[in-house]
Amino acid sequence: MKPIKLFLSTLVVSSLLLTSVNAQNYKSPAIDASGKVTDVNGKFLGSVSKEGIVKDSLWKENS
Numbered sequence: 001m002k003p004i005k006l007f008l009s010t011l012v013v014s015s016l017l018l019t020s021v022n023a024q025n026y027k028s029p030a031i032d033a034s035g036k037v038t039d040v041n042g043k044f045l046g047s048v049s050k051e052g053i054v055k056d057s058l059w060k061e062n063s
Contacts, residue, residue, distance in 0.1 A: 027040040029045055031048060034047075035047045035048040035049055035050070044057055045057055046062075
């Protein structure tokens with residue numbers, strides 16, 4: 001019974017560590033006041049109009 005408890009506790013601890021490490025590296029795209037969407041590096045990804053129309057970097061409508 002002791003090896004099973006040890007295995008389960010090791011599994012739980014390792015899964016929590018992996019989840020917390022992955023969550024710290026998340027960076028979402030930024031949307032400025034004009035509706036321009038850029039990634040973390042400043043690359044243009046698309047735009048969002050005041051009417052809610054989403055366009056990608058090639059100006060194709062996605063909504």
